[in-house]
Amino acid sequence: xxxxxxxxxxxxxxxxxxxxxxxxxxxxxxxxxxxxxxxxxxxxxxxxxxxxxxxxxxxxxxxxxxxxxxxxxxxxxxxxxxxxxxxxxxxxxxxxxxxxxxxxxxxxxxxxxxxxxxxxxxxxxxxxxxxxxxxxxxxxxxxxxxxxxxxxxxxxxxxxxxxxxxxxxxxxxxxxxxxxxxxxxxxxxxxxxxxxxxxxxxxxxxxxxxxxxxxxxxxxxxxxxxxxxxxxxxxxxxxxxxxxxxxxxxxxxxxxxxxxxxxxxxxxxxxxxxxxxxxxxxxxxxxxxxxxxxxxxxxxxxxxxxxxxxxxxxxxxxxxxxxxxxxxxxxxxxxxxxxxxxxxxxxxxxxxxxxxxxxxxxxxxxxxxxxxxxxxxxxxxxxxxxxxxxxxxxxxxxxxxxxxxxxxxxxxxxxxxxxxxxxxxxxxxxxxxxxxxxxxxxxxxxxxxxxxxxxxx
Amino acid sequence: xxxxxxxxxxxxxxxxxxxxxxxxxxxxxxxxxxxxxxxxxxxxxxxxxxxxxxxxxxxxxxxxxxxxxxxxxxxxxxxxxxxxxxxxxxxxxxxxxxxxxxxxxxxxxxxxxxxxxxxxxxxxxxxxxxxxxxxxxxxxxxxxxxx
Numbered sequence: 309x310x311x312x313x314x315x316x317x318x319x320x321x322x323x324x325x326x327x328x329x330x331x332x333x334x335x336x337x338x339x340x341x342x343x344x345x346x347x348x349x350x351x352x353x354x355x356x357x358x359x360x361x362x363x364x365x366x367x368x369x370x371x372x373x374x375x376x377x378x379x380x381x382x383x384x385x386x387x388x389x390x391x392x393x394x395x396x397x398x399x400x401x402x403x404x405x406x407x408x409x410x411x412x413x414x415x416x417x418x419x420x421x422x423x424x425x426x427x428x429x430x431x432x433x434x435x436x437x438x439x440x441x442x443x444x445x446x447x448x449x450x451x452x453x454x455x456x457x458x459x460x461x462x463x464x465x466x467x468x469x470x471x472x473x474x475x476x477x478x479x480x481x482x483x484x485x486x487x488x489x490x491x492x493x494x495x496x497x498x499x500x501x502x503x504x505x506x507x508x509x510x511x512x513x514x515x516x517x518x519x520x521x522x523x524x525x526x527x528x529x530x531x532x533x534x535x536x537x538x539x540x541x542x543x544x545x546x547x548x549x550x551x552x553x554x555x556x557x558x559x560x561x562x563x564x565x566x567x568x569x570x571x572x573x574x575x576x577x578x579x580x581x582x583x584x585x586x587x588x589x590x591x592x593x594x595x596x597x598x599x600x601x602x603x604x605x606x607x608x609x610x611x612x613x614x615x616x617x618x619x620x621x622x623x624x625x626x627x628x629x630x631x632x633x634x635x636x637x638x639x640x641x642x643x644x645x646x647x648x649x650x651x652x653x654x655x656x657x658x659x660x661x662x663x664x665x666x667x668x669x670x671x672x673x674x675x676x677x678x679x680x681x682x683x684x685x686x687x688x689x690x691x692x693x694x695x696x697x698x699x700x701x702x703x704x705x706x707x708x709x710x711x712x713x714x715x716x717x718x719x720x721x722x723x724x725x726x727x728x729x730x731x732x733x734x735x736x737x738x739x740x741x742x743x744x745x746x747x748x749x750x751x752x753x754x755x756x757x758x759x760x761x762x763x764x765x
Numbered sequence: 766x767x768x769x770x771x772x773x774x775x776x777x778x779x780x781x782x783x784x785x786x787x788x789x790x791x792x793x794x795x796x797x798x799x800x801x802x803x804x805x806x807x808x809x810x811x812x813x814x815x816x817x818x819x820x821x822x823x824x825x826x827x828x829x830x831x832x833x834x835x836x837x838x839x840x841x842x843x844x845x846x847x848x849x850x851x852x853x854x855x856x857x858x859x860x861x862x863x864x865x866x867x868x869x870x871x872x873x874x875x876x877x878x879x880x881x882x883x884x885x886x887x888x889x890x891x892x893x894x895x896x897x898x899x900x901x902x903x904x905x906x907x908x909x910x911x912x
Contacts, residue, residue: 309853310787310789372786372787372790373785373786373787373789373790374789375787375788375789375812399793399805399808400789401789401808401809401812402812421809675816675817675818675819676817676818677817697817759817759818759819760817760818761818762818762820762822762828762880762884763877763880763881764814764817764818765814765830765831765832765868765876765877765880
C-alpha cells in the first residue's frame with residue numbers, strides 16, 4: 309500500500325515505523341527539520357519537509373498514488389484540512405485524522421462523504437479514556453479489553469496463590485471453570501508472554517489473558533478471585549490531571565455514581581473542569597504534594613488514576629498512591645521508553661494512548677474485514693478481531709484441521725448474539741466474528757485467513 | 766476466433782497508454798471514464814472491495830469489481846497498462862490488463878457468471894497476448910466481444 313503519514317511526532321513516528329517494517333510504501337511529512345531528519349535516519353521511507361496541508365507538499369509526497377492518508381500532526385486544523393485537500397485534489401480513498409479537540413471530535417455531523425471527508429477520527433486521548441474506563445470496570449483484573457461489540461472480553465489477570473487457576477494445566481481448565489467457559493489466549497511466565505499450548509501449567513505469579521463472554525465476566529472473576537466483587541457504587545476514586553483524558557474519564561465515571569476527587573495543576577483549567585463536571589470535587593493543586601493527598605484522604609481511595617500529560621508526574625504520583633496502599637492504580641504513560649520501566653517498578657496497570665491509537669489505525673491497512681487489533685502483554689502478542697466473510701480461507705473446516713500460523717489461538721467466535729468459546733470441532737461460518745491472538749509478526753498470515761477470493765462480490 | 770464472449774464494453778470505456786504509477790491512480794483514471802456515474806463513488810466501491818482481498822488474479826490480470834446502486838445493467842471498463850503495476854496480486858506479478866466490472870446491487874447470479882466468464886477468458890494466454898498487443902480501443906472491444 310502507498311501510505312502518507314503527516315506529522316512525525318510520537319504517534320506518527322511510531323505508525324510510520326510499524327507500516328514501513330511491514331513493507332508498505334511510506335512517505336512522512338513534517339514541518340520540522342529535526343523530526344524529519346530523525347525519521348530518515350531510522351527508517352526506510354520517503355520524507356517531505358513542509359506544511360502537511362499544502363497541495364504542493366501533498367503532491368510531492370505522492371498523494372496521487374496514495375491509498376491511505378494518516379494525518380497525525382499536532383494541529384487538528386492542519387489534519388482536517390489535509391484530509392480535505394487529499395480528497396478534493398488527489399482522490400485519496402481512505403483518510404484518517406488525529407483530532408484532539410473534543411469540540412470537533414464529538415461533532416459527528418461534521419464528518420462524512422459529503423461533509424468533511426474523514427473516514428476515521430483518531431483521538432488518542434479519547435481512546436485512552438475508553439480503555440481506562442473499561443479497565444476500571446473490572447477492577448481486580450490488570451487489563452480488560454472488549455471485542456465484538458462488547459460481547460467478548462479479554463481479561464488480563466495475575467494469578468494469585470489462592471486463585472483457582474494456580475497450579476492447574478490448561479487441559480484441566482474446564483473442570484475448574486464448570487459451566488463458565490473461558491479460553492486462555494496468552495500466558496506470561498518469567499516475564500515472557502506466549503500463546504499457551506494445551507499442556508501449559510499456570511503457576512501463581514504468572515499472568516494470563518482469558519477470553520470470555522461478557523455476560524459471564526463477573527461470575528468468572530468471582531470464581532477465580534473468590535468472594536463478591538465490590539460494586540462500583542460506593543467507590544472512591546482519585547483522578548490526577550484534568551486534561552482531555554482525565555476530564556473524559558471523570559465525566560464517564562460520574563455516570564456510574566462513584567465519588568470522584570480530581571486534582572488539576574492549572575488553575576484556569578481546574579475551574580473550567582469544575583464547571584463542566586457535576587458531582588466531581590475538583591481541586592487545584594499538585595498531585596506530588598503529599599500533604600494535599602493526605603488531606604484528601606488518599607488512604608481511603610479505592611482507585612487512583614494518574615492521567616496528566618506528564619509521564620513523570622503520572623509515574624511518581626502512582627508510586628505515592630501505592631505507598632498509601634490504594635488497591636487499584638492506573639498510570640497513563642505516553643512515551644514508549646517508560647512502558648517497560650513502569651512494570652519493573654511494580655506499577656501494573658498502564659495505558660498508552662500511542663499503543664491504542666496505532667492499533668486502531670493498523671486495522672485499516674489490513675486485508676479482509678479486520679475490525680480491531682490491539683497489543684497484549686508486552687506487545688509481542690496481538691489480539692485480532694475479524695469478520696469471516698464468504699470465500700475466506702478460515703471458513704467451513706473444523707478448527708483442528710485449519711492451518712493456523714504458529715502460536716495462534718482462536719479465543720472466541722461470535723455468531724449473532726451467541727458467544728462460542730471454541731474447541732477443535734468448532735467450525736467458523738460466514739459473518740462470524742472471530743477473536744484470535746497471535747504473535748505480532750504473524751499478522752500478515754492472519755490477514756490471509758480472512759482475505760476474500762476473486763469471486764467475492 | 767469463433768467464440769462469442771459477449772463482454773459488454775464500448776470503446777469509450779477502454780483506457781490505452783495510461784501513465785498511472787499506482788493501482789489507485791489507474792483505478793481513479795478508469796473511474797473517470799465512466800461519465801454516467803459518480804467517479805468518486807465508483808472508486809470508493811472498488812477500493813473497498815480491494816481492501817477485502819486483491820482482485821489481481823495472476824498472470825498480469827486484475828478484475829476489480831463491485832456493486833453499485835441505481836445501475837441498470839453491468840458496466841465494464843478496461844485498461845491496458847504497458848509498464849505494469851503492483852496490484853498486490855496473488856502471484857505478485859505486475860498487472861497489465863485491468864477489467865473493471867460494476868454491477869447493480871441485486872441478488873442476481875448473472876453478475877457472478879459474468880465475473881467467472883471474464884476470469885476464464887483472461888486465463889487464456891492467447892487472449893492476454895492479443896489484448897496487450899491491441900493497437901487501439903476498438904481492437905480491445907472486438908477481442909472482448911469475441912467477434
